[in-house]
Amino acid sequence: MVTEAQFIDSLIDDIAKNRLEFPTLPEVALRVRKLIEDPDVTMTQVGKVLSTDAALSSRLMQVANSAMFTGMAPVDNIRAAVNRLGLALVRNMVTCVVMRTIYQPKMSPVMKTWLQDVWKHSTRVAAFSHALAKLFPHLRSDEAMLAGLIHDIGTLPILTRAAKHPELVQDKEKLQRVIDRLHGEIGKLIMEAWHFPTNLAVVAAEHEDLNRFASDIDYVDVVMVANLHSHLGTEHRLGKMDWTDLPIFDKLQLTPQQSVKALKDAQHEIKAVYALLGGAS
Numbered sequence: 001m002v003t004e005a006q007f008i009d010s011l012i013d014d015i016a017k018n019r020l021e022f023p024t025l026p027e028v029a030l031r032v033r034k035l036i037e038d039p040d041v042t043m044t045q046v047g048k049v050l051s052t053d054a055a056l057s058s059r060l061m062q063v064a065n066s067a068m069f070t071g072m073a074p075v076d077n078i079r080a081a082v083n084r085l086g087l088a089l090v091r092n093m094v095t096c097v098v099m100r101t102i103y104q105p106k107m108s109p110v111m112k113t114w115l116q117d118v119w120k121h122s123t124r125v126a127a128f129s130h131a132l133a134k135l136f137p138h139l140r141s142d143e144a145m146l147a148g149l150i151h152d153i154g155t156l157p158i159l160t161r162a163a164k165h166p167e168l169v170q171d172k173e174k175l176q177r178v179i180d181r182l183h184g185e186i187g188k189l190i191m192e193a194w195h196f197p198t199n200l201a202v203v204a205a206e207h208e209d210l211n212r213f214a215s216d217i218d219y220v221d222v223v224m225v226a227n228l229h230s231h232l233g234t235e236h237r238l239g240k241m242d243w244t245d246l247p248i249f250d251k252l253q254l255t256p257q258q259s260v261k262a263l264k265d266a267q268h269e270i271k272a273v274y275a276l277l278g279g280a281s
Contacts, residue, residue, distance in 0.1 A: 128226035131266035154187025
């Protein structure tokens with residue numbers, strides 16, 4: 001029987017020795033992200049790659065025909081969808097719509113429940129982040145959505161390892177303490193292994209650092225507030241905090257009440273993002 005301290009020590013040792021097993025992003029997402037990094041890539045080339053995956057093409061056409069583009073004529077093919085969305089949005093949406101697959105490994109019912117809860121939470125934070133980013137013109141809503149979706153990615157290797165220790169899985173508080181301790185560091189490593197940009201790696205690493213200081217408003221700030229809202233009214237430690245003195249709200253020049261109103265006003269948009277990601281409702 002492993003103790004909490006032994007489990008943490010084994011994870012830290014594997015991190016130090018580069019032995020920790022990371023989740024793998026589906027190949028099509030990696031191909032599309034790499035392709036779009038080429039400054040000479042064309043919409044047609046991206047469309048051809050996407051057309052090899054019927055399910056993904058269908059989801060992207062759903063995005064192009066969603067409430068995000070209200071008032072525009074429907075698109076009925078992947079090339080038109082790519083043209084409407086633009087390469088940057090396609091890159092992020094492809095990653096978002098395939099992310100769910102890595103939360104569906106063959107595991108015990110208890111572990112599946114853990115993973116489903118993490119996924120639902122991640123989609124809530126993604127939807128809230130998408131809405132909150134619109135308050136800051138220099139931030140992209142689609143990038144904020146992806147940032148919200150990956151913020152807890154470091155939880156996955158911890159749960160995969162925990163599955164081998166039933167006594168740890170059955171003690172929810174103990175396992176949550178392990179996650180709180182290590183998921184940020186592990187999440188940053190996953191982002192680096194996937195060759196994601198630094199701004200997303202920092203989100204994974206620092207989204208729960210409520211005393212974090214960075215002079216410019218960035219995606220970490222947006223995800224941090226979205227994460228706080230996602231836990232509001234729950235028993236989670238972030239849901240029990242007094243937000244009044246948190247420096248993040250001063251930095252964003254936003255009161256907690258104003259952030260609540262901003263999300264309330266964006267409910268239609270938030271529900272649309274939930275639907276696209278197949279997460280919470």
